[in-house]
Amino acid sequence: MSKRTLPRILQTPSVLLLLVWMLVPLSMTLYFSFIRYVLNSSIRPEWTTPALSNWRGLGNYKYVLDAKDFWFAIQNSVLIVSSILIITVVLGLGIAVLINRNFPGRGIVRVLLISPFFVMPAVNAVLWINMILDPVLGLQGLAVDGLNSLIDGLRDFPILGWFFNLWPVLEPISFRATQTSAYAVIMMVAWQWTPFAVLIFMTSLQSEDESQKEAATLDGASPWSQFINLTVPHLARPIAIVVMIQSIFHLSLYAEIEIVSRGNGNKNLPYLIGEFTSNNIGAASATGIFAVILANIIAIFLLRMVGKTLMD
Amino acid sequence: MAGLTLRDVRKSYGATQVMHGVDLDIEDGEFVVFVGPSGCGKSTLLRMIAGLEEITSGSVCIGDTEVNQVAASKRGVAMVFQTYALYPHMTVYKNMAFGLKQAKTDPAEIDRRVKAAAEILQITDYLDRSPRNLSGGQRQRVAIGRAIVRDPEVFLFDEPLSNLDAALRVQTRLEIARLHERLETTMIYVTHDQVEAMTLADKIVVLRDGRVEQVGSPIELYERPRNAFVAQFIGSPKMNFFDADELTSEAAGVLGRAADANVQIGLRPEHMIPTATGAVVEGKLELVENLGEYALVHLITAKGTEFIAKTEKPPSQAKGEMIGFTIKPELAHAFDKTTGLRLVE
Ligand SMILES: Nc1ncnc2c1ncn2[C@@H]1O[C@H](COP(=O)(O)OP(=O)(O)OP(=O)(O)O)[C@@H](O)[C@H]1O
Ligand SMILES: [Mg+2]
DSSP: OOTTHHHHHHHHHHHHHHHHHHHHHHHHHHHHHTBOOBSOOSSOGGGGSOOGGGBOTTHHHHHHHHSTTHHHHHHHHHHHHHHHHHHHHHHHHHHHHHHSSOOTTHHHHHHHHHGGGGSOHHHHHHIIIIIISOTTTSHHHHHHHHHHHHHHHHHTSTTTHHHHHTSOOOOOOOTTSTTTHHHHHHHHHHHHHHHHHHHHHHHHHHTSOHHHHHHHHHTTOOHHHHIIIIIHHHTHHHHHHHHHHHHHHHTTOOHHHHHHHTTTTOOOHHHHHHHHHTTBHHHHHHHHHHHHHHHHHHHHHHHHHHHHHHHO | OOOEEEEEEEEEETTEEEEEEEEEEEOTTOEEEEEOSTTSSHHHHHHHHHTSSOOOEEEEEETTEEOTTSOGGGTTEEEEOTTOOOOTTSOHHHHHHHHHHHTTOOHHHHHHHHHHHHHHHTOGGGTTSOGGGSOHHHHHHHHHHHHHHTOOSEEEEESTTTTSOHHHHHHHHHHHHHHHHHHOOEEEEEOSOHHHHHHHOSEEEEEETTEEEEEEOHHHHHHSOSBHHHHHHSSSSOOEEEEGGGBOTTHHHHHTSOOOTTEEEEEOGGGOEEESSSOSEEEEEEEEEEOSSOEEEEEEOTTSOEEEEEESSOOSSOTTOEEEEEOOGGGOEEEETTTOBBOOO
16 A cells, blocks of 8 residues: 555545535535426426426526526625625724723723624624614614704704704614615624624734834834834735635625515525525525625635735 | 933833933944843833833933934934844835835935945845845845935944844944944944944943943953943953952962952953962862863862863863962952942052
8 A cells, every 4th residue: 555545545534525515415506406496386286396307407597687686686795795894804903903002901892892793693683673773762763862852952042043953853764674774784794793803803913023113113104104004914814814704604694684674675695595495496596506606706806815915 | 423412311111110320422423332131221221212112211312402202213213123123015125215205205315225225235136025035134134224224313223133143143243343334323232242242332331230330442341340240241251250368378469459358359261371380369170161272261269169261272280180370460350349349459
């Protein structure tokens, strides 16, 4: 036996397991996406069992492409993922830099900052949509009410009252509505995932070389210039990691969308798949293949980006 | 170009005071070296001059202006760090240009100055490289180049050679000496290494526990140390110290002074001459280190004090035998045993 054979043999089971794990669902999805397959049909009962005789060719794909929500779901997927990424990275950088210094109570502040990350996604969504964003009972409703009555009070003010009379009565925003439900999802997920970014950036900040900053201070660089020229390049790799991990997670957001508006005005690809799955498995599978393609396109971009920062 | 004046400079971290009032005058163009044991405050003092560390009290003047409240970048100082502190994500060129860019200097002028500094330090070939692709010595030169480009009034070096290997250290030391000759700028240099101190300095400042022990030219410190601490700190191997009762009966005659119990006699190893008659001090031979060029002879007195003599040839005596040493009287030092101060002849 050559030196290589034994390790190969020992690796085989796990490699096979991984292959099966990956290939079986993928090929089943592919197969279903080319046949007519529904869960329930009184007119065509033969479609309820998957069989090659129900071959539909690219029909499922055409059906999905023509479905009114498909392009909207893709757009929305990209909107949600990229907004969350931008918000978490920017906020994460800011907070990490702010708490990366000594102040009394630093330990407690750090634990509090990390804690949103340990809330379950569904719980997070329920809390946000009911307790914070609800236009009547949530913090938002209370805040808008408070502002309105404050302005109302000021209207009776002598001399200056006319100025406040020009102000309109503020209307609370309903985040379950068609146009705004995506923003609600973005807000709550960004809130939950910012701590993740903070955590990763903070560990990285601690390995930053102090004397480089001192050299920059002597070179006349302002704190902002030091942040841009030294800290951000130093954090390039952790930023790439945060972006990659979060994209993987947020492309498959589901619970938040379901809870906020049941997909009303706000769908992404997983949610669309979920809707098709209620009956049309063929269309759901075709959508799943589109989701795989979208994920791959994004992954290629990200791998390029991460690869580049890891190279230099 | 400017000199420096430090007046009663103190530094405290919270309740702990680490600098206890330093007074120092540095002439324009002088090469000053701070030496002292680890933790004595060399870096702290340097960083206070640079503006990286707040001055608790006292005043630091560069030229005629007090700079206590002046921002680090406006003091006209440039610093070379022990760890080089190059900006890792910029090329050598950008590293050197960074300070000028922050000052919004004209790009053509930046280019001229960077190229000129690169020329002096012979790093023109590496300008487009990233610091991580340079050797330690090359990085050190880039760090020095970054300081030169800013055309400072005062250069500050904090143990710039301690990360280099021995051969490179000697070479870079010579380059720094040449650089000082060429630029004629005031330089302040912190080191542990007394060879660096002795060879580079116009003026050495010996620090201990946040206080200046002595300021003077290398030769002054070597020949007339102000106290026992400076005496044993400058010179290698260290000066030997003997109590009066360890000296022979002939010692008073040879040295020209009668030593009493309150006096410590200091004899440098390189000044001790083995002798058969008229010895000042005697010791039992313990160990000989023969370095070819010279030998280091380790001995121990009857009272148990270890001492070293540096002789041209290894001694003919065998281990355990007694050897006597004499010395030229003008090369012997005497210190007060309680205060450590030099006793003036
Ligand atoms: N941030 C700080 N807080 C408290 N004490 C400090 C701080 N920085 C330095 N010190 C103390 O100040 C003293 C002087 O330190 P400094 O770094 O200047 O020593 P040094 O002479 O440069 O030593 P070395 O040769 O080891 O570099 C030391 O006793 C050190 O413990
Ligand atoms: Mg130091």
